[in-house]
Amino acid sequence: MALRNLKLIVEYDGTDYHGWQYQDNVATVQGRLEAAIFGMTGETxxxxxxxxxxxGVHARGQVVNFKTGRDFPTHRFLTGLNAYLPADIAVxxxxxxxxxxxxxxxxVERRYRYYICTAYTALxxxxxxxxxxxxxxxxLNDLAALLPGRHDFGAFCRVEVTSETKVCEVRRSLWLREGDMIVYEVSADRFLHGMVRTLVGTMVDAARGKTDPADFERVFRSRDRTLAGQAAPARGLVLEEVRYP
Amino acid sequence: MALRNLKLIVEYDGTDYHGWQYQDNVATVQGRLEAAIFGMTGETxxxxxxxxxxxGVHARGQVVNFKTGRDFPTHRFLTGLNAYLPADIAVxxxxxxxxxxxxxxxxVERRYRYYICTAYTALxxxxxxxxxxxxxxxxLNDLAALLPGRHDFGAFCRVEVTSETKVCEVRRSLWLREGDMIVYEVSADRFLHGMVRTLVGTMVDAARGKTDPADFERVFRSRDRTLAGQAAPARGLVLEEVRYP
Structure with missing residues (x-):
């Protein structure tokens, strides 16, 4: 029998995970999800x-696929996988x-949001x-408005990123107010590792007067990662949505 | 020197607390807040x-007052108390x-929201x-619409409630959709112990077909607590706002 290909939309609270990607001996979202699939289907x-x-980064709309030989209806996968998953990961x-x-x-497109809260919050x-x-x-809005279009974002990725091309097409880049939150919303065809958090950290440095806003564009054009600001903390970042053709 | 009277707006995640009210030897929000005040001011x-x-119930807009002999400016109280509070309580x-x-x-008015999520959620x-x-x-909306006005809510409080009057004036009572959430919003001059959760539990029983919606009004008019449904879980309830003249 041919394997079936399943697409999941996954939400998670990344607080207690060493990120998405599987690593031996530490808790990762991928590891937990693969364990839940094994628990339900017996398939590795x-x-x-x-x-x-x-x-520490969260997701509301992570998209995942995997192949299975099981013929359960999809709603059985939904309830079954959630039964095997911990409460901080939901299919x-x-x-x-x-x-x-x-x-x-x-x-073809990923959309992230970065949440800054300007008041004390518990919830x-x-x-x-x-x-x-x-x-x-x-x-913040002046700087965010510089980003849409196809550009080399080499200035805003992790130092260790060695991918051939650092060109991303940013489609949406703006700050919104939602109650006590200031939210940076950004969508692009692809993102470099650490890109959203470095963009946020660098924009915030300018918006709080630590750096000159005019320097931001110079850093951006330089493609030199050593000039950008520190990455903003992981906990503010949420992968909201992924789009397909 | 006369004591100063301070009003705080307090947000908390009630998950790890045995409720608001102080009890010996267990974690309560009141206990933690009084400990933070002592830590900052030395006052009991x-x-x-x-x-x-x-x-297990949460608050975004709990209001608290206390008397202090300290002459710190209010912004010092804000930063000081938050420094002494755990992360799940914020002034x-x-x-x-x-x-x-x-x-x-x-x-003169309290406003609560009860959040029901109809999808799997992690965040x-x-x-x-x-x-x-x-x-x-x-x-749900038909039943909620029966509640505004001055009524005896004896049917919807905890069995042990012995307060003289069970009359409350409900001002707003409706269900809203917010994304995957169905939210019950209710405001009144006062609430009986367990009232919002019992109302929600009883309305949901009717909306899912476990009881006849027509019975709801009969239960309401009976003022007999033994007829209402089970209280909905604490974790969905948030004290959103308290109003003063």
């Missing part, structure tokens, strides 16, 4: 995800897709960066 | 809250108020009731 699989989120939906669908390589403490300094939101 | 105080939330604001202000007895797992059965939201 390797799952593919659209975005390999870092330690939101399961759908059967064509054999060529690959959660990572078929994706949202795991899913935002609490900032108690003054920030000029107009500066 | 008893604080008064607008709503004594049950174990959102501190204001000095007249000596007659009492967070409980001066309050909101502590702050909603996850319901995977079908519910008729039109029934």
């Amino acid at each position: 699989v390797r799952v593919t995800a659209a975005g390999r989120t870092d330690a 939101r939906s399961v759908a059967e897709v064509g054999e060529d669908f690959n959660a990572r390589f078929s994706a 949202n403490r795991h899913a935002c960066w609490q900032c108690f300094f003054e920030m000029d939101v107009a500066v | 105080v008893r604080v008064t809250a607008a709503g004594r939330t049950d174990a 959102r604001s501190v204001a000095e108020v007249g000596e007659d202000f009492n967070a409980r007895f001066s309050a 909101n797992r502590h702050a909603c009731w996850q319901c995977f059965f079908e519910m008729d939201v039109a029934v």
Whole structure:
């Protein structure tokens, strides 16, 4: 029998995980999900995800696929996988897709949000960066508006990133106010490792007056990672949605 | 020197607490807040809250007052108390108020929300009731619409409630959709112990077809607590706001 290809939308609270990607002997979201699949199906699989989120980063709309030989209906996979998963990981939906669908390589757009909370918060403490300094939101928006388009984002990735091309097409890049939150929303065809957090950290440095906003564009054009600011904390970042053709 | 009267707005994640009210030897929100005040000021105080939330219930807008002999500016209280509090309790604001202000007895309206999530969720797992059965939201809204006005809510309080009057004036009572959430929003001059959770539990029983929606009004008019449904789980309930003249 041909294997079926299943697409999952997965939500997780990354607080207690060493990121998405499987590693021996530490808790990762991928490891927990593969264990739940094994628990339910008895199959040892390797799952593919659209975005390999870092330690502490959350997802509301991570997309994952894997192949299975089991013929359970998809709603059985939904309830079964959730029964095997810990409470901080939830499968939101399961759908059967064509054999060529690959959660990572078929994706055409990822959307992230970075949440900054400007007040003391208890209920949202795991899913935002609490900032108690003054920030000029107009500066944040001016800088975010420089990013849409196809550009080399080499200035804003992790130092160790060695991917051939650092060109990403940013489609949406803006700051929103939601109650006590200042939210950076950004979508692109792809993101470099650490890119959103480094962009946020560098924009915030300018908005709080630690750096000159005019320097931001110079750093951006330089493609030199050593000039950008520190990455903002992982806990504020959420992979919201992944789009496919 | 006359004592100053301070009003705090307090947010908390009730998951790990045995409710608001101080009890010896167990973790309560009141106990933690009084310990933080002692840590900061050296004063042993008893604080008064607008709503004594049950174990597991959350607050975004609990209001508290206490008297202090310290002359710190209010912004020092804000940063100081938050430094002494655990991460799941946050003081959102501190204001000095007249000596007659009492967070409980001066309050003229409380607003609660009860969050039901109809999908699997990880990020909101502590702050909603996850319901995977079908519910008729039109029934929920029909029943909620019966409640505004001054009525005896004796049918919807904890069995042990012995307060003289069980009359409450409900001002707002409706269900909203917010993404995957179905949210019950209710405001009143006062609430009986367990009232919101019992209302939600009884409305949900009707909306899922376990009881006849027509029985709800009969239960309500009976004022007999033994007829209502089970209280909905604590984790879905949030004290959102308290209003003063």
